[in-house]
Amino acid sequence: MKKILITLLALTAILFNGCETDFDVTAEWKDITVVYGLISQNDTVHYIKVNKAFLGQGNALTYAQEADSSSYLGQIDVWLIEKSNNQEMRRFKLDTTVVYNKETGIFYAPEQVVYKTGFRVPSDYVAKKITYHLEINNLITGKVVSSLTPLVHDFNIETPRPGLQAINFTAESNQRVKWSSAVNGRRYDVTIRFWFDEVHAPARDTIARYVDWDFSTVKSSSVKGGEPMELLYAPSGFFNMCHTLIPYKQGSSFTEDQVLARLVNRVEFLFAVAGDEFNTYMEVNEPSSGIVQDKPTYTNIVNGIGLFSCRFVKSSETPNVKMRVGPSTEERLINEGLKFVKKIGN
Secondary structure, eight states: OOOOOOOOHHHHHHHOOTTOOEEOOOSOOOOEEEEEEEEOTTOSEEEEEEEEEOOOSEEHHHHHTSHHHHOOTTSEEEEEEEEETTEEEEEEEEEEEEESOOOSSSSOOSOEEEEEEEOOOOTTHHHHTEEEEEEEEETTTOOEEEEEEOOOOOOOEEESOTTOOEEOSOOSSOEEEEEEOOTTEEEEEEEEEEEEEEEETTTTEEEEEEEEEEOOOEEOSOSSSOOEEEEEEOTTHHHHHHHHHSSOOTTSSSOGGGEEEEEEEEEEEEEEEEEHHHHHHHHHTSOOOSSOOOOOOOOOOBTEEEEEEEEEEEESOOSSOOEEEOHHHHHHHHTTTSOBOOOTTO
16 A cells, blocks of 8 residues: 555646647746645655756646656755654655656656655654654755644554454445544545456466455544544445456456466455545646536645655554455355365365
């Protein structure tokens, strides 16, 4: 779940009004810093995306394809400052690094420069009331861009109950996922991840694989924590998901002809929690269902635009207990024509 948030939707909305791409610049040039970053205690490496808005004579789409048009290229220092009860504890300078998998689009690709640092969030971050402060210093203009975020705290999962040894998806009635909301958590995306093994021809190699069953978002009423949260799901949807996602499609790295057999493994429930600012940003950028399509630009960056917020991913798994697939679910999968076979010892 370690993902870098590399999105420039806000920048696109500002720079590209309608279909016009030519600018006649008559106003004084102004540096606009665009920032995106998320901090999570799950991560030991943290990334911040920093770009600049650009103006010039000619086609803005052409400028966007040039790295030096939207990158600061050594003109800025980027810092993350860890504070406890508003007192500075640690300070981390971020170094530039290159990611090589950005998809082709308006901005230059596939390489993109991001800012990176490595540290672990202290285990007692809750007691210390830790917050993280972003500070970007422009070495040429002296401008300081800043933001801050708390962290999403850990929380309790009630159902599936901790220590559950096995789970089945053969019940006819709806089932519940229940948990308590997290302090500083606002938006919850729940996923059931089904792990299984595949035996591939010709060498009979065994490959571990998973598919994700995603559910609609659940939001808490506040970020105070402790609020009872619940999600209902129909167990039969598990088998529909398996039919849709498990067989290899054309263009995949493998083909169904290569699969000799599949064996069930385990299931985990994943809770991806977004902080309050992150949730607001996502709400602003959700597709509009009304007549008015224009959306406001949301930012929590001082002297810039973009987003700096927090997230947290929690799994139902524990180091000592993994939730295996129950016998009745395994038996039905065997009869579903998906190449599942009986797993010895299950």
